[in-house]
Amino acid sequence: MSHHRILSLWFPRMGAERLSRRARGTLDPPLAIVAERGNAHVLVSLSHSAQKAGLRRGQGLRDAQAICPELRVVQHDPQAEAAFLAALGRWAGKFSPWVAQEPPAALLLDLTGCAHLFGGEEALLLEIGQDCHRQGLTVRAGIADTVGAAWALARFSGTRPGSERSGDAIDQEAPATRARAVRRRAWERGGSAVPALPGPRPGSPDAGRIAPPGGTAAAIAALPVAALRLDPETVSALSRLGLRRVRDLSAQPRGALARRFGHALIRRLDQALGIEPEPVSPSRPGGHFAVRLTLPDPIGLESDLLAAIDRLLPPLCARLHAAGHSARRLRLCCQRSDGTAEHIELGLARPAHEPDRLRPLLKMKLAGMDAGFGIDMIRLEAHVTEPARAQQHSGHAEALADATMRRGPNRTDLDDLLGRLGARIGLGAITRRHSADSHIPEKSIRVMAAADGLDREDAGFTAGPRNARPLLLWPPEAVNAPCRPALSTRFGWRGRQLEPSALIGPERIAPEWWLDDPAWRSGVRDYWCVTCLEGDRLWLFYAHGATLSQGWFCQGSFA
Known part of the structure; x- marks a missing residue:
């Protein structure tokens, strides 16, 4: 065997x-x-x-x-x-x-x-x-x-x-007291002040x-x-019961141990004895994209750091391009002469491997760096990468259209803008509105980071609802009007009396039956775009009533 x-x-x-x-x-x-x-x-x-x-x-x-x-x-x-x-x-x-x-x-x-x-x-x-x-x-x-x-x-x-004995056990004294006691006993015996520790x-x-x-x-x-890789609480509880060795x-x-201490104890014991297999999982090598520059003398000026970055970026980008990858996150490590290090993290809105796009972002991060007594080693690493997406080259007609409309698949000005803003305040602080897959008005838009999804073709520009949605949305507010599907000639809202002059609708929206949304317990709604003589253009709906009473409500405004 x-x-x-x-x-x-x-x-x-x-x-x-x-x-x-x-x-x-x-x-x-x-x-x-x-x-x-x-x-x-x-x-x-x-x-x-x-x-x-x-x-x-x-x-x-x-x-x-x-x-x-x-x-x-x-x-x-x-x-x-x-x-x-x-x-x-x-x-x-x-x-x-x-x-x-x-x-x-x-x-x-x-x-x-x-x-x-x-x-x-x-x-x-x-x-x-x-x-x-x-x-x-x-x-x-x-x-x-x-x-x-x-x-x-x-x-x-x-x-x-x-030992788990209580009382005057030496291992229960304060650590500082034990250390002084060791020195004191050594002095009394004429030995060295600090005895050598075993190990x-x-x-x-x-x-x-x-x-x-x-x-x-x-x-x-x-x-x-404790050699079974148990947590300290379990080790202490076992020791109090006299179970100190494997x-x-x-x-x-085994049944009593599992009931009192859980199955984790039995599993660790079985793994140590070979009853339960525990294979060795080697680390995956993966791609490694990093370059390093060792300096003969420490530097501390921003211009010197920029010169070092100019030497590091081309070979790093060449490695990324050769492997078909682009950098999503960069890490700049500056090793000081006293052994300490300063780290700079840089996130990109869209993965890139062009030095001209990476250098301005790294330059913005250098302003807050503390060089200390000088930096003698600089390491630049692309620790988060993604496969580079192939871009189709445009012909003369497409290039002219892109230059005229200032848009197109090869456009990078928005990416660079987000990268510069993200270098200052963080990419997570820049958000955008993205169409969501829901027919409920208040759920049709979701907020997400502006850099998410920029490398996809759709970029979040999905087809919206067929009917227009108001510019402003708020939780439904009660409207003082007769409780019937047809809107009356006058209604009250926010302490005002309004008279409708034009109505567009209705648009019937049903609640999501697979979700229990408290805001939609009013049942099916008929939405109307109501233009008033007073100049307001409101989004009203009539709730037919389910678990809540029926009636008229206002949920938004078009202007």
């Missing part, structure tokens, strides 16, 4: 080591990546030296700076970390062609039939550790028959389940854990229940 072999690679310090690995061989001050969580700044990634100083992930920034005053803080950059994880995925392709990303800091590889090419699974893990050590990355790895078991071994192998170092042989083929259940039996769950009746 053949077994799948799954490798899980976890980079626990990827966010911090992505930046600190550049400073190898020099002083390595404690580094922390900070993100905003619930209106508070917390640590989301730590370097090895920061962890040795007693800091932990999830800790508040102020508490961390009080414990470690020399802490270097960098703002979290999800886009840069996602790009770095994608680069690690391409590196992992040397070990297996079946690589899947597991954001934010892990990879999954299907090693079935691949490990023997590297001398076995132990030799493969050793090579992975050496590669990561050369790049300054900490890695933890696990190999098993299932995705869940490999994930568990990579993260929890060698750890002990947490794998880059390239350490202990960074990998291997479950033998067919031995997945025994390999994960002693791991904490083997404790395996010995329990």
Whole structure:
């Protein structure tokens, strides 16, 4: 019987080591990546030296700076970390062609039939550790028959389940108090002020854990229940009941566990043990359209940035044109000399791949850019693209007609106008009226973004109703007139007495029987265009009555 072999690679310090690995061989001050969580700044990634100083992930920034005053803080950059994880995925392709990303800091590889090419699974893990050590990355790895078991071994192998006792347990003290207590005990014993924390170092042989083929259940039996990828609430509830290890769950009746904790717990246990399959879905490569310019000296002037964009746009547009794509959204990333980055997002009303149309829009976005201490790398990416639509070239007669009427399929002035306005206030803030597929007057028009549907032939210009509709529409207002289908010689509306001079109609409109619209519970309506001697031209209807009483109402005005 053949077994799948799954490798899980976890980079626990990827966010911090992505930046600190550049400073190898020099002083390595404690580094922390900070993100905003619930209106508070917390640590989301730590370097090895920061962890040795007693800091932990999830800790508040102020508490961390009080414990470690020399802490270097960098703002979290999800886009840069996602790009770095994608680069690690391409590196992992040397070990297996079946690589899947597991954001934010892990990879999954299907090693079935691949490990023997590297001398076995132990030799493969050793090579992975050496590669990561050369790049300054900490890695933890696990190999098993299932995705869940490999994930568990990579993260929890060698750890002990947490305690749920109440009282004076040391793990229930405040984190800052525990950190000071550790330092105090070290000083009293004459040791170093900051003891080294346990854990794998880059390239350490202990960074990998291997479950033998067919031995997945025994390999994960002693791991904490958190290794089954359960939410913290479920882990805490299981621990209070004394179910702290995977083997404790395996010995329990499945029906009782499902009734109390839900089917998600049973599913995670079955996935880890291989009862329920969980295949590795590799990341789809897809088209990638990006260009980069590295500068010898930092720049900060807008004219210099424009010159760099002029060098980047032609090759990017050439790649798009060669692949038959057009850019719908562009991202301009400017890397500062201090390691931080500035990102600019640009949306287009209609996909384009012409430099002359993209440059003015990017120029408008540069005004609000903060260059900081200077920009030494610029990257331009078309991260959202669409297939380019072929346009039929016009003959002399059609070109003359287009120039005369200022319209035609090759016209781009409206697209450029929407693009310039969208660069300032956002494309979503520019709306237009679009014909809707409904015979109900108030539902025949819908509001949508002006850029939506511009690349289609109809562009929203559908045939409207056969009869004219008023310029202004409002909710039906009661009209003081006799309750009969024929309009009287005089009627009252909004405190005025009006006399009709001409009537056009009726136009009968029935409600949508498949919808229960409270505004149309008056039943079938007969609409009239009424011109009054006083100059008003109103849109009146007579409701025949259904669940509501019948009568005359005014719903709009033609002028």
